Amino acid sequence: MENRVKIAIQKNGRLSTESLSILKKCGIEFSDSNNKLFIKSTNMLIDLLMVRDDDIPRLVSQNIADLGIVGENVVSEKQLSDSSLKSKTILKLGFSRCRLSFAKPKEMNLDSLSNKKIATSYPAIVKDYLEKKDISAEIIEIHGSVELTPFVEISDIIADLVSTGSTLESNNLTELDCIMDSQAILIQSSSITSKKLPLIDKIVSRVTSVIKAKDSKYIMFNAETDNADELIKLLPSAESPTVIPLADKSKVAIHTVCKEDIFWKTIESLKLRGASSILVLPIEKLSY
Ligand code: PRT
Numbered sequence: 001m002e003n004r005v006k007i008a009i010q011k012n013g014r015l016s017t018e019s020l021s022i023l024k025k026c027g028i029e030f031s032d033s034n035n036k037l038f039i040k041s042t043n044m045l046i047d048l049l050m051v052r053d054d055d056i057p058r059l060v061s062q063n064i065a066d067l068g069i070v071g072e073n074v075v076s077e078k079q080l081s082d083s084s085l086k087s088k089t090i091l092k093l094g095f096s097r098c099r100l101s102f103a104k105p106k107e108m109n110l111d112s113l114s115n116k117k118i119a120t121s122y123p124a125i126v127k128d129y130l131e132k133k134d135i136s137a138e139i140i141e142i143h144g145s146v147e148l149t150p151f152v153e154i155s156d157i158i159a160d161l162v163s164t165g166s167t168l169e170s171n172n173l174t175e176l177d178c179i180m181d182s183q184a185i186l187i188q189s190s191s192i193t194s195k196k197l198p199l200i201d202k203i204v205s206r207v208t209s210v211i212k213a214k215d216s217k218y219i220m221f222n223a224e225t226d227n228a229d230e231l232i233k234l235l236p237s238a239e240s241p242t243v244i245p246l247a248d249k250s251k252v253a254i255h256t257v258c259k260e261d262i263f264w265k266t267i268e269s270l271k272l273r274g275a276s277s278i279l280v281l282p283i284e285k286l287s288y
């Protein structure tokens with residue numbers, strides 16, 4: 001039992017679906033996950049701890065979970081408010097991107113943050129930011145409906161997570177400076193037992209492959225042989241392309257993995273310079 005690797009993920013929220021989906025893409029199979037707090041993998045020595053995201057940094061720091069998937073904002077907040085909480089950030093996972101920003105009511109004239117009342121669910125991050133900038137202001141910790149507080153005279157301004165900006169907009173608020181950018185990350189306990197290490201290394205390597213694959217595309221197209229080098233240069237971070245001769249001796253097929261998404265602009269540039277039969281495919285796993 002003690003050699004099973006424990007991974008803490010958010011039970012219900014913005015991180016849950018994607019966290020579970022990444023683990024499944026790593027080949028980890030689970031029994032029915034509905035409403036369970038503890039889920040055993042059916043094919044590997046792995047258990048999932050389904051918890052609130054706020055608890056994940058502590059569970060990993062105290063080695064109750066070996067790995068965790070959580071937002072950078074939550075890790076920073078917890079670590080800044082309790083310096084005993086430690087974990088290793090293994091990998092940025094590229095989902096649940098957002099930023100923690102100050103925002104003010106649209107009508108408000110604001111020349112500086114000095115001596116303002118700032119409502120936020122991230123008091124430790126905001127305090128750290130203000131101290132580094134040598135600004136003195138009052139922080140009001142509030143969890144939920146932070147956007148409301150300037151309009152009921154609890155605060156002057158707020159510091160809250162922003163993704164599309166539509167919540168600020170619909171609450172008549174204007175975004176100011178960004179305090180931190182955030183996305184989901186994979187964190188690892190600093191005190192893993194040697195018996196668990198091989199499996200943890202395997203999981204980390206598989207998650208890395210899945211994330212790399214998500215950002216990469218496999219592209220194939222045909223081109224005039226003389227033109228091939230010029231076309232390859234148009235591709236974003238192409239990995240050593242394979243150039244295959246075709247029956248028509250004046251042409252070749254080019255196959256390559258691009259480490260970034262291929263946008264329509266790239267496809268149009270390729271076509272403009274003579275590429276034909278362009279095919280862009282998603283990659284499920286990528287291991288070098
Ligand atoms: O119950 P539990 O404690 O587990 O969940 P939670 O309610 O604390 O967190 P949850 O599920 O809402 O968010 C989990 C994590 O998702 C956050 O810690 C961030 O890392 C990340 N994330 C990404 C976001 C957003 N985008 C986001 N837009 N978290 C919250 N928001 C909220 C924000 O607070 C604001 O109310 O969405 C609103 C703004 O969104 P836009 O698109 O209108 O700008």
Ligand code: ZN
Pocket residue numbers: 052053054
């Ligand atoms: Zn939470």
